Amino acid sequence: MANLSGIAVFKALLRKLETTDPKHPDTWNPNYQDLINNDVFLKAFADEVSTARDGKTSLSVRLADIEQTQASLSPAYIDELSAAVKYALDQSGAANRSIRALKQQIQQEGEVLIENRGVVSGCTVTKSTTAARNLNLAAGVCFANGRPYSVTSGDNMASVPSNISAGSAAVVVYLYLAAVGWKMAVTAIGEAVPTGAIRLYNITIPANSTDATDPTLTNIALTSVRRVEVGFPQYLDTPVSQFVAINTLSANDYRLDLDVVSADGAPCERKSLNVPSRATNGFTLELAAAADNVRIRYRVSKLNN
Template sequence: MANLTGNPKAFKSTLRKLETTDPKHPDTWNPNYQTLIDNDAYLKQFADEVAGARSGKADLSTRIDELAGSVAGQSEEADNNKVGILLYALQLAGLANLGVQNLRDVAQQQGELLIANRGLVRGCEASKSTTATRNLNFTEGVCFAQGRAFSVRGTDNSASVPSNPSGAAVTVRAYLFQDSNDVWRPAVTPIGSSMPPGAIPMYQLTIPSGNTDATDPYLTNVILTSVRRFEPEFPLMLDSPPNQSVVIRLVNASDYQLIFDVVEAQGAPCGIDAVVASSRATNGFVVSLHSAADNVRVRWKLVRLSN
């Protein structure tokens, strides 16, 4: 693999701004990379000069004090010239460090994200039981997860809603989970708990304060709000593709380039064209998944060399 070599004699204060219409080819990137490495070599040369100017001292301040003492008998103009040279070298060294840090931390950022893709094809409607206290019934339906569809049996009195003896309303979730026999079943989270990994959310339940078996055995005052995500055409088409937000270090504009690499996906195939940046901002972007796959792990790289 060929390397780019920096020229310490060349320094440029500008870079060509990359456009979205530029071809994705090394010939597009390499001229800018060459300018950056030339600048780094130029600034590194000055940084080395600063390091040499210390002459083994712990820092430049100590060296300057030593020089000031040794030239006390010289003219004020000579003293000022020497100090000016050292200060200029310090300024260039600071610019070199700032340039390297900006290139590493802002102009080129990277990370990894995980996109879950689960929901319902149809059914799984909840209702309050009239035959068992604080229980929910669910109609039959079809859910999707792990890149495939699963049948869900209709069940009565299959999910118990917790009591809330406290003085404030609380919120819990009704969800589907896959048991040890690979059967998808409904359940409700305990108060203060989250859904287990891999679960499919279905309803948000608002339980009023003081709502217990004694005060509300058949959940009359409990509010059920559907949060079901339906994809009737799964796996052929997704009406509401899942999104994942990514926070980035602040850049000057949102016209940066994003490069994605699908590391792994569960179930259905997931090509790189299924991962789309649906929106961009200077402090982050949103990725949409247009695939039936679940648990899609994506590595991303952000590039904005003109930042």
């Protein structure tokens, strides 16, 4: 049996059947066709409405959501949203600045190492008269690692390097601890004093100073930089001090906490640390003890900065 297929064409009127119409399918099939076409049209419209609902319970709910979204994109809403975001960013910036100030200024921490070495007696340096550009060391006593050491004298123990440049140069005479005791040495031009050494003299070497031009070191200037402590370890005439730089504060009335982490040789307590001066950008630590290589942890606090 054949079926009638509808198309999406809506028709508002149907032909009225009369009693005089022939009782034949050709009489009512056209009306059935129009009805099926209307059904197909309405079904397509209903499907479109259902799709437009986008899963909402009704089309009105979907339209309300769209209106709310459109309202949120209005210039007034965008201005309010921008103001809220800017305020949040400003507050976050203020919080970050406060945290940074707390870590970098209001409370500052660090460590400092104080070396405490020098000479108790002797250990003077003179120019050799028996060898070219050599130095002699007089016997004496030095101190390091929290204890005194005997230093044996020696002739021609170290030599002064030549300076072939057009300008003057500087080197340092120092003591270092060898396997057989403390010995004297001279740094090369441009070389730093080794770790653990004791500085004795600074030497200024004029330009073009060599074995040929100045074998007896006549033009060499020896300047003593020895730190002499004749009372070591009982007392120190010139306690070693060191400036500790900090991030600048508004005033120097900050709180300073010190903790001795480690030390070599003699004991070192907190009471052996003095603060003779303090500034907004740092403070000076003074060590009133015989200990060497004193590692100190400090904390600077100024909550009203």
